[in-house]
Amino acid sequence: MSEGGLRIRARPSVVPKEGSRISALAAVPFAHGQACTKLGSSRPAPRRASFGRLTCTMATLITHAVVATALGQAVSPELRKQPLFWVATVFCSMLPDADVIGFRLGIHYGDLWGHRGMTHSLLFAVVVGCAAGALLGKTAKDRWWLAAFLFVVTASHGLLDAMTDGGLGVAFFSPFDPTRYFFPWRPIAVSPIGAGRFLSARGLHVLWTEICWVWGPALAVGMGLRVLGRRKNRALREIEERT
Numbered sequence: 001m002s003e004g005g006l007r008i009r010a011r012p013s014v015v016p017k018e019g020s021r022i023s024a025l026a027a028v029p030f031a032h033g034q035a036c037t038k039l040g041s042s043r044p045a046p047r048r049a050s051f052g053r054l055t056c057t058m059a060t061l062i063t064h065a066v067v068a069t070a071l072g073q074a075v076s077p078e079l080r081k082q083p084l085f086w087v088a089t090v091f092c093s094m095l096p097d098a099d100v101i102g103f104r105l106g107i108h109y110g111d112l113w114g115h116r117g118m119t120h121s122l123l124f125a126v127v128v129g130c131a132a133g134a135l136l137g138k139t140a141k142d143r144w145w146l147a148a149f150l151f152v153v154t155a156s157h158g159l160l161d162a163m164t165d166g167g168l169g170v171a172f173f174s175p176f177d178p179t180r181y182f183f184p185w186r187p188i189a190v191s192p193i194g195a196g197r198f199l200s201a202r203g204l205h206v207l208w209t210e211i212c213w214v215w216g217p218a219l220a221v222g223m224g225l226r227v228l229g230r231r232k233n234r235a236l237r238e239i240e241e242r243t
């Protein structure tokens with residue numbers, strides 16, 4: 001994180017060229033479907049852009065899954081033993097990008113249901129977490145745990161996208177506030193679409209930034225959570241043995 005910490009900044013933007021960084025942009029709300037302009041330029045942003053161009057503005061799906069898997073180390077060993085738990089975890093981490101289907105349906109990037117819009121919001125994460133928790137949990141305690149965990153996993157998707165250096169920001173507070181947000185610190189390069197392009201020099205650069213800034217920290221967090229979990233379980237066993 002930069003010195004700005006967790007402060008997030010509203011950044012409406014144009015759809016950038018692949019590999020370009022967005023320069024200083026006006027910090028004003030971005031209305032659904034509204035075209036906006038780059039600061040210092042009168043050229044309006046494209047209201048519609050191609051599927052290929054727009055879908056290259058996400059962290060790669062596998063990176064979302066890596067983060068979710070690391071977070072999964074925080075749950076109980078009983079839950080971690082269930083394959084369905086991991087399926088749900090990975091699914092929830094990738095689900096927000098289902099909104100790219102909207103490009104095929106004529107939904108604009110900046111619309112409520114456009115890319116990085118409603119499906120990347122915190123409200124969407126709450127709904128997904130509660131629904132998945134209710135479906136997967138066998139006991140009331142499990143359902144609450146799963147709902148909270150899968151909320152965090154789903155919300156982590158938008159947080160990662162807000163650290164990429166392309167596209168529009170993330171509408172964290174949709175549908176109440178359409179403002180698109182980026183973190184001030186955005187080290188993750190936008191991902192090119194298609195396997196062929198991903199294996200290009202640009203694709204390898206994207207992968208490298210994700211390994212450095214996401215996979216590495218995620219591995220450390222996962223290992224840390226695992227160690228803390230073992231210590232907690234050991235302490236609980238010792239307490240049980242004494243009583």
Ligand SMILES: [Zn+2]
Nearest residue numbers: 058096097161
């Ligand atoms: Zn996304």
